[in-house]
Amino acid sequence: MIAIAALVAFIVVIIVWNAVVGRNIGEAMTLGFLAICIFAVFVGGTAETSVPAMIRTSITDALTEEIMFAALAFVFVSYALEHTPVLAKLVDLLNSLLGRFRGGHLYTTTVAGAIFGAIAHIGAAITAAVGSITIPWMKKAGVKPEIAATVASGLAGFGVSFPFSGTMFILVGGLVAQGAMESDEIVKPLFFAGLWALAYRLIIAFWIVRKYKIPVVPAAERLPVRTSLTKGWTTVLLAVPIAVPLLISFGPLATVLGEFTGVSSELAPGRELADGTVLDPTPYAMSDVISLLTWIPVLMIVCVLFLGRKSLPKSASGWWKLVQGSAPSFGVIGITIFAAFSASNLLGEMGLATELESLLALLAVPKWLMAIAIGAIIILIAVPLTASATMAAIGPVAVMTMASTGIPVPVAAAAALIFASTEGASPPSGAPIYVAAGIAEVDPGKTFIPLLKYYCVPLLGVGTLIALQILPV
Incomplete structure (x- = not known):
């Protein structure tokens, strides 16, 4: 059981160096490796x-x-987006559409957080970017400062709940290294898991609106729909870089394109190439020739640069300054993912999968109990650690443990990420809590109970229902 002992040492080193010593996760991951x-x-x-x-x-x-490549590309997307007015236009547009409903402030904040989270993926950045606009706006409408801060802190989880976060890449990298799944198998289940997380947060927003009697956004504080559409319709284009690769990889359109190009034709497999290689006799699919992990971030970079072109640098020196500003994020995330992959690969070489199989064979608990137990463990570990550190430390093991009870690996991975998404709202150490409290000018301690009540504990239930496939993904 040396490989399991190595895994335990890996987890302990990460927790001690990151949570106790207070050093960054990149250093902790390197020492763990x-x-x-x-x-x-x-x-x-x-x-x-x-x-x-x-x-x-x-x-x-x-x-x-x-x-x-994909992880680092999304770091740049997030950083560039923060330096453009695209998000402010998106909030104005959502406010025009949702502000006419009672409590529209909360619905706008929640949906904006989901959209920005699906692009930015950094919890504190999501809370800061959306909260800086919507928290003062909610307070002005009479929402209690601690509730406004709670809702904004709860947005942080969207960074993990949707593809393609660094946390997702860390988890999937470990599972791919073990041969448990292919990298693109997580995209669909995690996307739908993210939608369930959004649906839950909208339900909570509805509950808070009724409980605290939050009114409609005054007409004077929201632009007419036509005006906001004229100014911000281009923000809708943020969905294009995700939608296009998905549509031509899966579904009816992918089938048509595959037959038209011969990719999925029975004639293509079995051909002999110029170098003498014979193609696999199994017909290909469009998803085999179009890499989502390459094209989605590439198209997203192009889209963000296009939408924010008026606010981005016009000179070489300006671009160099922008790139320099993003360097710390590249360094930490790059080292973290590299160390996570290296550790997973080495543990695989040491026979971790075989040792875990023999250990899990001794366990005989119902699927639902295993899902709840794993979810609780992930949420507890995510209190002192970030979601990325949590998934690097125990993610693949947690997923494979759930999979040992019959849960499909991609579904278990999506559930694990939903569990880990609570890190931004886990008192007392979640950074987004203090970001939101600072913006709302409220004691962070006043948000602790609401965060546990509205986000941490209920998301354990959401993740469990996803793992049990009661909530389909």
Whole structure:
């Protein structure tokens, strides 16, 4: 059970270095990987592969993962979007449409958080970007400051609830390294899991509106729909970079395109290429030739640069300054994902999957109890750690543990990410809590109970229902 011991050491090092010592997750992940390397020496190599070769292969495989590119590309998308007025226009548009309903402030805040979260994926940034606009607006409408801060803090989870967050890439990288699933299998279940998380937050918004008697947004504080559409209709284009690759990869349109291009034709497989390679006799699908992890971030970068072109730098020096500003985020996320992949690869080489299978065979608990137990563990670990650190530490193990009870791996992965999405609203250490409290000018402690009551505990239920496939994804 040396591989399991290495996994435990990996988790302990991350928690101690990140939560106790207070250093960043990139450093913690690197030290965790080095701890696994020490255990690998005790395992020893095989007749075919030495220990140094195992470590080298783990590192080189991590460097060539497609997910590395996608994760870093979305870091740039998030950073660029924060430096454009696109979000403000989106809030104005949503306010015009939803502000006419009682409590429209909360509905606008929630939907804006979901849209921005699906693009930005950084909890504190989501709360800061949306909250800086909507918290003063909610307070002006008579919403209690602690409730306004609670709702804004609850938005942070959207960064993990939708594809394609760094947390998702960290989790999927570990599962792909174990051969448990393909990288694009998470996209559909996580997208629908994110919609369930949005539906839940809208229900909570409805409850808060009734409980605190929040009024309609005054007509003077919302633009006419025609005006907001004229100024902000282009923000709708943010959906295009996601929708287009999905539509041509899955569904009826993908079927038509596959037949038209010959990709999914029975004639294509089995052909001999110029170099003598014979194509796989199994027919391809469009999803085999179009990489969502490549094209969605590429198209998203193009879209954000187009929408924010008037606010972005016009000179080379300005662009250099913008890129310099994003460098810290690139460094931390890049190192974190690289170390996570390397650790997962090395643990796989050490036989972690086999050891876990033998250990899980000793457990015999119902599927529903396993889902609740895993969810509670993830939520508790996410209190001192970020969602990324939590998934790096126990994500793949948590998913495979749920999968051992018959839950499909992609569904279990989506549920695990919903559990981890509570990190932004987990008192007392969630950074978005203090960001929102600062904007609302309220004691953060006043948000702790509402956050637990409205977000942390209920999202355990949402994630469990997703894992049990009662909420279909």
